[in-house]
Amino acid sequence: MTERPRLAVVGAGPAGLAAALTAAAQGARVLLVDAADQAGGQFYRQPASGLGARRPHAPHHRWRTWERLRTGLERHRAAGRITHLTDHHVWCVRRESESGSRGFTVYALRGPGQEEGVTVRADAVLLATGGYERVLPFPGWTLPGVVTAGGAQAMLKGQLVLPGRTAVVAGTGPLLLPVATGLAAAGARVAALVESAGPAALSRRLPALAAKPGRLTEGAGYAARLLWHGVRVLPRHTVLAAHGTERVEAVTVAALDRAGRPRPGTARRVRCDTLAVGHGLLPHTDLAETLGCALSGTAVRVDAEQRTDVPGVWAAGEATGVGGAALALAEGRIAGHSAAARLYGTAPDPRRWAAADRARTRARAFAAALDAVYAPPAGWAERLPDETVVCRCEEVTAGRVREAVGTLGAGDARTVKLLTRAGMGWCQGRMCGPAVAGLTGCPLDPGRRPFARPVPLGVLAGLPDTE
Template sequence: MPERPHLAVVGAGPAGLAGALAAAARGVRVTLIDAAEQAGGQFYRQPAAALGARRPQALHHQWRTWERLRDGLDHHLTSGDGHFTHLTDHHVWCVERESDSGGFTVHALRGPAQEEGVTVRADAVLLATGGYERVLPFPGWTLPGVVTAGGAQAMLKGGLVLPGRTAVVAGTGPLLLPVATGLAAAGARVAALVESADPRGLPRQARALAAQPGKLLEGAWYASTLVRHGIRPLTRHTVVEAHGTDRLEAVTVAALTADGRLKPGSARRIPCDTLAVGHGMLPHTDLAETLGCTLTGTDVRVDDEQRTDVPGVWAAGETTGIGGAALALAEGHIAGRSAAAHLHGASPDPSRWAAAARARTRLRAFFAALDTVYAPPAGWAERLTDDTVVCRCEEVTAGEVRTAVGALGAGDLRTVKLLTRAGMGWCQGRVCGPAVAGVAGCPLTPGRRPFARPVPLGVLARLPEREVTD
């Protein structure tokens, strides 16, 4: 029997799982590679088995969808035919296209120490690498007790722990709702939900929103949960400063005017030991950029089959644009079916995934409408004091960035980086990039990197010479 064509799927969140299962069901050999110890991604993040969670479904929405994905994964892994491999705790740092064969080599680091290199060779690749939170600084944001909204959610879902006893959830975007309600349901007192967006902008997007009644019902459920827990939503408000000495003790919030500026005399101080703050998400595109995939803004550009413009590379989920789990599932399913057809040398039949394509269209319109409402408040960068740190790795302040622009003539992120070291640390600008761009007043342009994460020199030294020099 001829060997089955091989698809490597990077990321085991909703998009990666949907794509891997769709391809495997159509006779493709699949290797699913993920950095986590369990499948699910951030949305379906599971507590460690050793914690003995009795009701993990209490931390999740769409639990039945997760059960179907989990059961499908288990079925393929236990079938005994060896055509499906799930590599957990593998951190992919590069994907190379092999010029001689047209295939791909996926490079990963294995284990918590990430000191052992692993390579996977495949005929095609599906990138389902998800997204990461946009972090916008403010005075006091480096205090212990200040976490991202997604970080607070990850602690709760993955570790069954609360980041604190009294929390303020702040920023902008739909993610704030599940974070606030999840913390409250787990026993934290949520002193305030601080949303910078103006809810009066939602009716102007009524057509796109009405096309997703399930999402509207979900929003109504969150609203009723906030009321039940006595959580105060402060809309058109923002965090001005976090206070404390050794750790967070309180935050100051203020109302925003119609043009996003601080309303004079509206500041109020809220005692808390935790601030979970987030201003939306951005796609993970490092691997796509290394392969040469074209980006539209910050999103990987794909066609109707979720194909990138690099032959043999598909992309799905948040990496093609932030849109939530349901959209990621639809895109992953389409990508898996399309990849399977092409790997078998057949012409894909879009009618086979028509339902997923319709869902994708509606959900993209829905989240595009939300994006027009949930945007970071105008003037946030102007409110930063010169001594506010914007790059934590290199301890670069807003004042240093302003000097690089105003006195030294920097006009883009790369030049600011060269003059200040902002973005030269461990995160390589992934965390501080939006903040530095905002302070500098320049576009957030993705930087093409050869590696998606730090790699030990020993791993590079052990690679075959051809792979190092190509």
């Protein structure tokens, strides 16, 4: 890099793209850093270019919005306002003020094995790091063929492959609808869509949900496609266990009572070779925590301009609270306006700012209503057998976690981690963190880590001593 970029945007999903395009339109020099080889994030994930997809839009919705974002990115790149670094996995962002300088240093890994270290510097940073899936464990969830709902969707969108021929989609949350319809449209037989939420929960939030009629229409469209494909929908049901020897062969599902607990006598087996399961998303806050940004619960705390409490750091999208692509786009635009204005001393267009602010308000209200509807089933942790593996990386069972609390006196998640090694593996607790919190009764507080992802020792050894 021969020119110091002014604004580094980490993440090229809806929030990151909206922020980068908005800031560039105001004259900012933007460095867009993303781990994927194409922009779009998880929501607009594209098939690998070598696959030669004839209908890349088929697994997507809101394709026109993506086309506008892609066109804008290409235009700003051609004009030199945006530098897009693909296949760059950011593992740390450091404030240079700590060493007597100004600005920030962004550390990333690139290459086939992510073994090459890259360092870039910026005057400000905008974090659009997205979210990751929450999966609550159950007996058999470690069997081959059990994937996350988002993982199944990523395979379909990015690689144009099915995770299996006969699928069950289960858990809770609005993501299950596009996953089930996408698998069915691609040729899989979706034996059941198992959703722990029920119609009554939706009807109670109908006034708030009606504020976004387009989303309700979208949901109705998914329901119609599920009906057309003959997918059996089981509301107020949950998966109790997955069964199989070398891979999943069937799942046991049961109806839930009003308290969210399985009703006796309702268990049934559904044959399948794939189970796509998810219980919503959690914000990705690793980089924000490394910078010392304050959190509100599990999300990055921001003000009306999407600024964090660390000067020069903005955040937008799922990292500030899971709310979907529409909210991420609105927050990204506001963050881009604010960052460019703060860096260059220019005032943002008041009409565009007001429009983005209105969109953000509506999207946040809609997201809050969905959160109330799609809550995990009550008492799931109590029903988890002791022999069920909770931490897959370190093979820690639910019984060992309970022993750490009940017998060894652990009173917080960190002590449980030290006593059991739950959360010390490759994923650093991203998969097992919610389960451990549920089993121990501790709040799900993200743990501050120096690195956002595993880093080769050679990369660390190659850094200057001052870093």
